[in-house]
Amino acid sequence: MMFELNIVEGKMQYLFDENGRRYLDAFAGIVTVSCGHCHPEILSAIEEQNKLLQHATTIYLHHAIADFAEGLAAKMPGNLKVVYFVNSGTEANELAMLMARLYSVNLGMIALRNAYHGGSWCHWIDSSKHMEGEIHHVVNPNPYRGVFGSNSLYAQDVQDHIDHGTSGRVAGFISETIQGVGGAVELAPGYLKPVYEMICKVGGVCIADEVQTGFGRTGSHYWGFQTQDVIPDIVTMAKALKKCHR
Ligand SMILES: Cc1ncc(COP(=O)(O)O)c(C=O)c1O
Incomplete structure (x- = not known):
């Protein structure tokens, strides 16, 4: 039934x-x-x-937009001080990937298998479809069921993709810091640090999708990426944004 x-x-x-x-x-x-x-x-x-007032566009001044942006930036480490509001988590990820591509002048994005980033290119399209968008899905560093257990060896697969599946340059890397829709799967400890270093070395941008993890939802940290001791170049967020600043 x-x-x-x-x-x-x-x-x-x-x-x-x-x-x-x-x-x-x-x-x-x-x-x-x-x-x-x-x-x-x-x-x-x-x-x-x-x-x-029910609606104001971002082309007019409104203190709430600036106050909210300031509140969010104050919660961010490092140089993460620029805030841009869009309509949804999907749109935030699409914009982040667009910016990574424009910045790096490369198309190839690396994403994790079993990830969910909304109704975006990186969820539905992989490079085998030969469509504009080129997404490489690397092995998921699943500490429970992955081939390397909770070892950070999974990062080698990212290097392998860079070396053998791309031109040697990439636009960037996007991942959730705990996979949400994929079944509440944490990343193997120590995974993101070497991956972010690899991506940075080949001119790419590191994007942390905090749509399901930010705002204290991991319990121990305000942002999920902090559990991996990294600072992304771009953080995307949606759900649970309300009330974070009040
Ligand atoms: C990790 C993650 N990223 C992005 C999205 C997409 O967000 P939205 O539904 O606001 O487009 C979701 C939605 O569930 C999500 O869980």
């Missing part, structure tokens, strides 16, 4: 189906509602804003 959940209401950590049956949402709406469903403070902030 197929189990279909028809969720019609949410209240903080609980969800309710059409029969009023209550469920504990241990998944937080795919880690999107980080403060619970219909949190009263968030509702009142939305209501206040809705009464005042």
Whole structure:
């Protein structure tokens, strides 16, 4: 029998189906509602804003945009001080890859197998399709089921792709810092550091997709990439952005 959940209401950590049956949402709406469903403070902030001004484009000044950008930048290490707002996680990743390609003047992006980056090129298109976009999917450094266990040897596959699957230059590397849709799969410890160094050496840009990991959702660190002791060139984020700055 197929189990279909028809969720019609949410209240903080609980969800309710059409029969009023209550469920504990241990998944937080795919880690999107980080403060619970219909949190009263968030509702009142939305209501206040809705009464005042419902839309302004980024071509006009609005303090909220600048305040929010400043708040985000303050949470970032290193030189990560430039913030650009788009519409979704997918769009953020597409823009990040576009920037990597423009910056490096290369097409080839390296991504992990079993990754999810939204409805973007790097999720659906691999280089075998011979379409504009060239994505190389390298071995997933899965510490639980991967061939090298929790060893950081997986980084060698990235070097192998650079050496034998590309012109020797790449646009960049994109990965989640814990794979979300792929099944909450952490990266093998120590994986990102050598990979970021390899990518940097061949002129590429390192992108950390924090759509499911940022904003303290790993528990130990504010950003997932901090668990690997690296600083990316670009960090993309979506879900759970709300309330991070209030
Ligand atoms: C890691 C990751 N990146 C990107 C996306 C895409 O985000 P959006 O659905 O906002 O386009 C998702 C969505 O689940 C995601 O989990």
